[in-house]
Amino acid sequence: MKGEHVEENFLENIGQTSFDTDLYKIVTINPVEFANYKTPQGDMTILESFQDCAEDWQKELVKIYRKETKNPNSTIHQRLIIIEDDMIWDGHHRLIAFALENITQLKAVDISKPK
Numbered sequence: 461m462k463g464e465h466v467e468e469n470f471l472e473n474i475g476q477t478s479f480d481t482d483l484y485k486i487v488t489i490n491p492v493e494f495a496n497y498k499t500p501q502g503d504m505t506i507l508e509s510f511q512d513c514a515e516d517w518q519k520e521l522v523k524i525y526r527k528e529t530k531n532p533n534s535t536i537h538q539r540l541i542i543i544e545d546d547m548i549w550d551g552h553h554r555l556i557a558f559a560l561e562n563i564t565q566l567k568a569v570d571i572s573k574p575k
Contacts, residue, residue, distance in 0.1 A: 485573040489543065491566050495559035497546045506548070510556050518553060525557030537566075544572045 495507040504512065510522070528534040541551025548555060549571065558566050 483574060484569050484571050485575055486540070487543075487568055487570045487573065488565050489568050490564045491555050491558035492562060492564055494543075494546070494548075494555060500547065506552075507556065507559060510552075521553045522557045522560070525554050526561055529557060529561045529563060541566065541568045543568045543570050545570070 495510075496505045498504070499506055499509050510518070514522070525536060528536040536554065536557075539551075539554065541555055542549040551568070555566065
């Protein structure tokens, strides 16, 4: 919900078992590079779009995720994002947080790469 911290995890919404069948490849992406890809509109990067267009609740969520990246007990590094080639389907805010923290490795399910 807008303005509330909602668990941003596609796998929790559809169920982990959907991916337990090994339908898609798990890839490692570089959030810093990924955040500099162009948006589907092609007029700015993903990071620029966040910086220019994010609402306050989205900025707060990224702030929370950035703090989590520094917590050794956090599971944020283990949580997958969902991509299709260079498009993010789930995990935008986590990817932005990782990019802003200059973290260069993040696991993702790439739905464009079936096993």
